[in-house]
Amino acid sequence: MGEDLTLLTGANLRAAAAAYEAELVLSVPSRLHASFEAEQQALAAESSAWLRRYNQSIHQRIQGYLALGAKSDWEFPWPTVAVLGLSQVLGGVSRTRLCGLAGRLARSLGGGMLERLASGIDDVLLRTNRSIFADSTPVLLLGLRCHQLRKEGLTELAQALLNGPTPLLMDEECRALARGLYEGLAIPRDAERFAALTRLTLRQFHREQSIFSHHIGTALSGRAAPALKLLLRFSEISAPQVEHGPGGRRLVFKPFPLPADFQLEDHVARVELFGRAFVHSLTGCRADYETAMDYVRNHFADGPEMPGPALPADTSSSSLHAA
Numbered sequence: 001m002g003e004d005l006t007l008l009t010g011a012n013l014r015a016a017a018a019a020y021e022a023e024l025v026l027s028v029p030s031r032l033h034a035s036f037e038a039e040q041q042a043l044a045a046e047s048s049a050w051l052r053r054y055n056q057s058i059h060q061r062i063q064g065y066l067a068l069g070a071k072s073d074w075e076f077p078w079p080t081v082a083v084l085g086l087s088q089v090l091g092g093v094s095r096t097r098l099c100g101l102a103g104r105l106a107r108s109l110g111g112g113m114l115e116r117l118a119s120g121i122d123d124v125l126l127r128t129n130r131s132i133f134a135d136s137t138p139v140l141l142l143g144l145r146c147h148q149l150r151k152e153g154l155t156e157l158a159q160a161l162l163n164g165p166t167p168l169l170m171d172e173e174c175r176a177l178a179r180g181l182y183e184g185l186a187i188p189r190d191a192e193r194f195a196a197l198t199r200l201t202l203r204q205f206h207r208e209q210s211i212f213s214h215h216i217g218t219a220l221s222g223r224a225a226p227a228l229k230l231l232l233r234f235s236e237i238s239a240p241q242v243e244h245g246p247g248g249r250r251l252v253f254k255p256f257p258l259p260a261d262f263q264l265e266d267h268v269a270r271v272e273l274f275g276r277a278f279v280h281s282l283t284g285c286r287a288d289y290e291t292a293m294d295y296v297r298n299h300f301a302d303g304p305e306m307p308g309p310a311l312p313a314d315t316s317s318s319s320l321h322a323a
Helices: 010-027 030-054 058-071 078-108 113-151 155-163 172-185 190-219 225-231 267-280 286-300 317-322
Strands: 236-245 248-257
Touching (some): 030 113, 058 113, 078 113, 078 190, 078 236, 113 155, 113 190, 236 286, 248 286
Antiparallel strands (some): 236 248
């Protein structure tokens, strides 16, 4: 995100401010303007606190997704899917670092290409999962805040937050995802609510893969692209799967075969295949999802915590109105 933010100029900011004011007038009743802006300010502070606390390492991001899962009462499958995906990123980073060590050995014998390639893959993986957490966390917090406002009887303000100008770093897809979470959590029947939030998880997963496509596309634009593509060729991935047996359900990781012609940079194919491997495999029914949810809570809840700013306490709407 940071590199492209350097392109913003004063003229861009003036245009953005004018567009914000125009959209605010058209989409939010004037009596709600003060409350709307106070809520957006509170969301910005909360999002910043979450990102500063959790977006420091893969292990910290896993703890952050667990916290988001708990904050949503584990109704939304996305945090569980994200944790299991990140556990595989950890394995990928370890493998590329082993390649880097091999590259250092090769360099001592006269060549350093393998080390450079491993470093590039490592960077893509880390930049991607850091970007995904930074992108998805504020959206989930927005949807949950609107859900809370509705529970407090402030449905009109919740709708204003979803219909009005979005926070600076959100786009229309972010708005749609936040609205999907808000609407999904309102469904009274358990089965229908789970189905809606599973579909939303797939939509969130598609956005995640778009972020990966951006970063891998940048890496594959250089002179080392042919060699990098060869290093990124593989016939299978390790994917979570819920097994049904005499002793009940359990989550295991199994090889998930990929087509012989699969290329990691193929966005459409990757979304379809990885969606089956990491989303459909865990959300075939509510009981399967609960098995996966219990797995991540039992296996990752005691992961290492790093010091960071405390999360802000939930801010009541009355205190926001007073502000």
